[in-house]
Amino acid sequence: EVQLVESGGGLVQPGGSLRLSCAAPGFTFSSYWMIWVRQAPGKGLEWVATIKQDGSEIYYVDSVKGRFTISRDNAKNSLYLQMNSLRAEDTAVYYCVRDRDFIDGSRHYDALDIWGQGTKVTVSS
Amino acid sequence: AIQMTQSPSSLSASVGDRVTITCRASQGIRNDLGWYQQKPGRAPKLLIYAASSLQSGVPSRFSGSGSGTDFTLTISSLQPEDFATYYCLQDYNYPRTFGQGTKVEIK
Numbered sequence: 001e002v003q004l005v006e007s008g009g010g011l012v013q014p015g016g017s018l019r020l021s022c023a024a025p026g027f028t029f030s031s032y033w034m035i036w037v038r039q040a041p042g043k044g045l046e047w048v049a050t051i052k053q054d055g056s057e058i059y060y061v062d063s064v065k066g067r068f069t070i071s072r073d074n075a076k077n078s079l080y081l082q083m084n085s086l087r088a089e090d091t092a093v094y095y096c097v098r099d100r101d102f103i104d105g106s107r108h109y110d111a112l113d114i115w116g117q118g119t120k121v122t123v124s125s
Numbered sequence: 126a127i128q129m130t131q132s133p134s135s136l137s138a139s140v141g142d143r144v145t146i147t148c149r150a151s152q153g154i155r156n157d158l159g160w161y162q163q164k165p166g167r168a169p170k171l172l173i174y175a176a177s178s179l180q181s182g183v184p185s186r187f188s189g190s191g192s193g194t195d196f197t198l199t200i201s202s203l204q205p206e207d208f209a210t211y212y213c214l215q216d217y218n219y220p221r222t223f224g225q226g227t228k229v230e231i232k
Contacts, residue, residue, distance in 0.1 A: 045212050047221035059219040109175040110216035115168035
């Protein structure tokens with residue numbers, strides 16, 4: 001079964017660190033761009049970071065640049081998000097997401113087709 | 126960053142109604158837009174990509190249209206399982222940005 005399983009969330013104090021992991025059994029992980037999306041309590045969705053299949057391209061939302069690092073290990077079929085210098089506003093459910101990257105001629109389109117169940121991160125003293 | 130503005134923020138509708146949700150981009154994004162459905166306590170689900178392409182397994186009552194700055198998600202005949210929050214997402218450039226969401230409630 002194609003699925004994504006996140007882990008690593010929890011309660012952390014402001015300024016602390018957490019490392020989220022996402023296991024990706026059931027498909028050829030190395031063939032897909034991967035994404036982290038978060039959702040603060042009662043709020044909408046926020047794109048956090050994207051990584052290309054081989055890790056050669058990485059993008060972040062401005063609010064996490066310099067604090068968060070997205071990475072992947074294709075041999076372990078796993079995606080990671082290292083979160084440092086955490087702030088209260090980072091409190092959210094974090095989703096690991098597969099991007100099917102639909103290709104039409106020379107055009108590429110995101111198609112976020114597989115989502116994990118989410119892992120909750122709470123930043124509070 | 127490109128701003129995505131959805132309207133309305135919420136709506137009440139009855140089963141069988143035709144529902145239209147709009148997403149407007151702060152600049153032209155060609156047809157680089159997707160639509161996602163989220164039910165309470167659940168992960169989002171892909172409905173539409175490339176503005177109008179229906180994801181496999183999604184009912185044909187869902188459709189998307191638009192190009193440039195203005196996009197529409199239409200549910201032709203609302204079903205009980207369609208009550209949820211809907212989000213647009215631009216993939217024209219980075220940072221990717223979501224609309225703020227449209228909550229579809231039962232009238």
